[in-house]
Amino acid sequence: xxxxxxxxxxxxxxxxxxxxxxxxxxxxxxxxxxxxxxxxxxxxxxxxxxxxxxxxxxxxxxxxxxxxxxxxxxxxxxxxxxxxxxxxxxxxxxxxxxxxxxxxxxxxxxxxxxxxxxxxxxxxxxxxxxxxxxxxxxxxxxxxxxxxxxxxxxxxxxxxxxxxxxxxxxxxxxxxxxxxxxxxxxxxxxxxxxxxxxxxxxxxxxxxxxxxxxxxxxxxxxxxxxxxxxxxxxxxxxxxxxxxxxxxxxxxxxxxxxxxxxxxxxxxxxxxxxxxxxxxxxxxxxxxxxxxxxxxxxxxxxxxxxxxxxxxxxxxxxxxxxx
Ligand code: MTE
Numbered sequence: 449x450x451x452x453x454x455x456x457x458x459x460x461x462x463x464x465x466x467x468x469x470x471x472x473x474x475x476x477x478x479x480x481x482x483x484x485x486x487x488x489x490x491x492x493x494x495x496x497x498x499x500x501x502x503x504x505x506x507x508x509x510x511x512x513x514x515x516x517x518x519x520x521x522x523x524x525x526x527x528x529x530x531x532x533x534x535x536x537x538x539x540x541x542x543x544x545x546x547x548x549x550x551x552x553x554x555x556x557x558x559x560x561x562x563x564x565x566x567x568x569x570x571x572x573x574x575x576x577x578x579x580x581x582x583x584x585x586x587x588x589x590x591x592x593x594x595x596x597x598x599x600x601x602x603x604x605x606x607x608x609x610x611x612x613x614x615x616x617x618x619x620x621x622x623x624x625x626x627x628x629x630x631x632x633x634x635x636x637x638x639x640x641x642x643x644x645x646x647x648x649x650x651x652x653x654x655x656x657x658x659x660x661x662x663x664x665x666x667x668x669x670x671x672x673x674x675x676x677x678x679x680x681x682x683x684x685x686x687x688x689x690x691x692x693x694x695x696x697x698x699x700x701x702x703x704x705x706x707x708x709x710x711x712x713x714x715x716x717x718x719x720x721x722x723x724x725x726x727x728x729x730x731x732x733x734x735x736x737x738x739x740x741x742x743x744x745x746x747x748x749x750x751x752x753x754x755x756x757x758x759x760x761x762x763x764x765x766x767x768x769x770x771x
Contacts, residue, residue, distance in 0.1 A: 494545040494664030508576040517590035521736035530627040542664025556691035559607035573597035580675035588729040596654035615646040616696035618688035639683040640696035676754040709771035714752035
């Protein structure tokens with residue numbers, strides 16, 4: 449309780465919690481947008497049906513050549529702990545995620561901090577399709593046709609200064625999400641990149657896949673995609689991007705520092721303390737759910753096959769230590 453509240457004799461229970469307040473405000477705005485039709489809750493939730501991306505999608509030269517994972521696999525076999533820890537939970541509870549309206553706070557060491565609407569963030573950028581291999585730390589992988597643009601293009605717009613050495617990201621915290629009530633991880637889910645990693649052209653902000661807007665389970669309406677790192681770096685449903693001087697905390701590193709380092713580059717030569725990272729189960733085609741257990745194993749590639757593009761970022765670093 450703040451000192452001024454004590455002084456004024458106000459009990460903290462009388463103060464509306466900031467998140468409750470924000471949520472009420474969001475619902476109110478959504479209800480106005482919906483023309484008070486009574487469809488308030490539905491209009492505020494993440495989409496559970498496919499909505500094609502508006503406008504032209506440019507095919508980028510970043511195109512992994514392997515067989516694509518099917519839309520079904522990509523949208524039904526997920527990790528999104530705010531929605532539950534079972535691989536099917538994110539799809540099951542995706543409609544509890546409220547994504548309208550959505551804004552992203554950009555703050556810290558930059559010339560143009562502020563609260564940006566989703567449209568402010570996306571609109572200036574041509575949308576690309578990039579086919580990336582994605583490798584989860586749990587040793588399965590998918591090949592995903594993402595839609596979005598380089599994070600670097602957004603970063604340039606907000607003009608970070610010379611103190612900005614890292615970029616920190618946070619996911620939305622909504623009390624109605626089933627995972628939020630359990631303390632599996634510290635919320636908000638947090639991730640971070642070194643500035644040169646964030647500025648690398650492969651690093652993407654994504655708002656869709658397969659030419660359709662992201663569904664809740666994949667991190668609607670906006671997520672990070674970093675293809676040479678384990679999947680947990682690719683933080684979903686981003687609401688805050690901060691430019692900071694020192695290495696930011698990350699959720700997985702906070703929960704198990706011996707298992708999950710800050711860099712998290714895919715490295716078949718560095719085992720996780722509890723399992724090898726030398727191979728992965730490739731979930732091609734429709735191999736979601738139980739089929740995942742039986743799908744074929746392929747060799748894991750250093751930096752997930754993106755070493756030609758990104759290995760120079762880590763020159764001279766001991767990658768066993770800085771994992
Ligand atoms: N982002 C948030 N906010 N919460 C999460 O639990 N899981 C991460 C990452 N981003 C996660 C997250 C992990 S472990 C993986 S493997 C990828 O999302 C999975 O992305 P996908 O479900 O779209 O394939």
